Amino acid sequence: MAMSDTLKAISDPVRRQILNLLKDQSKPAGEIAAQFELTPATVSYHLKLLKQAHLITERREKNFIYYDLNASVFEEVLSWIYSLGIGGTPHDKK
Amino acid sequence: MAMSDTLKAISDPVRRQILNLLKDQSKPAGEIAAQFELTPATVSYHLKLLKQAHLITERREKNFIYYDLNASVFEEVLSWIYSLGIGGTPHDKK
DNA sequence: CATCTAATTAGAAAATATTCAAAATAGAAT
DNA sequence: ATTCTATTTTGAATATTTTCTAATTAGATG
Numbered sequence A, B: 001m002a003m004s005d006t007l008k009a010i011s012d013p014v015r016r017q018i019l020n021l022l023k024d025q026s027k028p029a030g031e032i033a034a035q036f037e038l039t040p041a042t043v044s045y046h047l048k049l050l051k052q053a054h055l056i057t058e059r060r061e062k063n064f065i066y067y068d069l070n071a072s073v074f075e076e077v078l079s080w081i082y083s084l085g086i087g088g089t090p091h092d093k094k
Numbered sequence C: 001c002a003t004c005t006a007a008t009t010a011g012a013a014a015a016t017a018t019t020c021a022a023a024a025t026a027g028a029a030t
Numbered sequence D: 001a002t003t004c005t006a007t008t009t010t011g012a013a014t015a016t017t018t019t020c021t022a023a024t025t026a027g028a029t030g
Helices: A002-009 A013-021 A029-033 A040-052 A071-083 B002-009 B013-021 B029-033 B040-052 B071-083
Strands: A056-061 A064-069 B056-061 B064-069
Touching: A002 A040, A002 A071, A013 A040, A029 A040, A029 A064, A040 A056, A071 B071, B002 B040, B002 B071, B013 B040, B029 B040, B029 B064, B040 B056
Parallel strands: none
Antiparallel strands: A056 A064, B056 B064
């Protein structure tokens, strides 16, 4: 179920963009929501799905909720992709 | 749009299983359909989506349509995942 | 060319996913 | 304790996806 959750989570462009935003540093929900033309409620829904897929973790600080990226769950996805026999050296540059 | 199509395609378990079936050798649509408790029409719909994502190619032979895996489109997905800074050496075994 | 086989396309129904407005929660600040 | 701020949850509307049955296509075979 784990990989299925991961892939479902990243199948949505909004959720991928959220992961991109958290790449360098964690951010509070409001700051994340501000990047989209969506209501905070909608972004909160996407955060919930990412959280359920363990792609992000949350951390309270003051009255903000900070979200952190957890890219380690991609391991399983990478293994599956490589099992399909993708050509070339993994992560080969150019 | 390419990566979006790829990720959408592999977000469905039926379509992932189809890719798994094609891992070692190409197979005709009927043989693929037989692996699922779905009608041939439904499996054909999934094949269409995989084709649109360029994850498979089709090839006519007699009156069968053989499908082949094309895992090369995963390159872009892999790049994105690595850009998120996944820990460890790419494709590190254990 | 009539027919059979393999598979797809069309159209509609059912199931899921996404979105928003309004209400609720949780903690901080006054 | 009341209020303010950040965020989530709820419930309903809309959009998208998946599935099926029935009809169609494309090529092979008699």
